[in-house]
Amino acid sequence: xxxxxxxxxxxxxxxxxxxxxxxxxxxxxxxxxxxxxxxxxxxxxxxxxxxxxxxxxxxxxxxxxxxxxxxxxxxxxxxxxxxxxxxxxxxxxxxxxxxxxxxxxxxxxxxxxxxxxxxxxxxxxxxxxxxxxxxxxxxxxxxxxxxxxxxxxxxxxxxxxxxxxx
Numbered sequence: 001x002x003x004x005x006x007x008x009x010x011x012x013x014x015x016x017x018x019x020x021x022x023x024x025x026x027x028x029x030x031x032x033x034x035x036x037x038x039x040x041x042x043x044x045x046x047x048x049x050x051x052x053x054x055x056x057x058x059x060x061x062x063x064x065x066x067x068x069x070x071x072x073x074x075x076x077x078x079x080x081x082x083x084x085x086x087x088x089x090x091x092x093x094x095x096x097x098x099x100x101x102x103x104x105x106x107x108x109x110x111x112x113x114x115x116x117x118x119x120x121x122x123x124x125x126x127x128x129x130x131x132x133x134x135x136x137x138x139x140x141x142x143x144x145x146x147x148x149x150x151x152x153x154x155x156x157x158x159x160x161x162x163x164x165x166x
Contacts, residue, residue: 001025001140004152006046006128008117009162017117019046019055021110025132025140029104035133037081037097038063038072043131044110048123057092057112059083091115097132106132106140119163121147121156126165 004023010016021044039061046055064071069086083095095110108130119126127143144165145153154165 001128001130001142004128004142004166006126006144006154006165007163008119011117011119011163012159012161014116014118015114017113017115019057019110019112019115019117021108021128021130023108023128023130023140023142025106025108025130025138027104027106027138027140029102031099031101031104031106031138034079034099034101035097035106035138036078037061037083037132038074040132040134042083042095042097042108042110043129043134044108045129046117047127047129048119049125051127054119054123054126055115055117057110059085059092059095059110089114106138108132119156120160124154124156125149126154126163128165 002024007020009018041061042059044057045053062071064073072083074081079099081097092112098107124146129141131139147155156163
């Protein structure tokens with residue numbers, strides 16, 4: 001994975017933690033068939049230094065219709081995907097995937113809220129795993145270095161209430 005930015009805040013507030021991710025998953029081109037989240041969904045895992053999954057977000061497959069509050073929609077070429085979940089208890093409200101078949105780059109953006117994410121600097125180094133295409137087993141993974149290390153690294157706030165990884 002490249003160009004990965006992960007941010008989390010409100011780590012000390014159960015049920016109020018916010019997580020944001022931007023990442024480029026790069027796989028061997030050409031991407032044929034192209035990833036299709038309406039068929040496979042999207043999965044993200046945040047892991048700690050011990051390899052324990054601290055957060056798992058799964059966006060289910062399925063197309064969103066005009067009356068449905070949950071699902072994926074795509075542009076005409078099916079290379080740009082957007083996920084929406086407007087239900088009351090949704091952790092992930094929106095996400096997007098942009099596919100570049102020629103370069104093998106799949107750009108993922110996701111924001112989630114309303115969770116509990118008890119992380120601290122002692123849990124570093126953090127890692128992220130993204131599965132963008134279950135049918136073709138296309139995924140990306142990255143382990144961030146601890147604060148003070150070389151990039152990509154995670155830096156926790158002094159009070160351990162937020163973390164920024166890039």
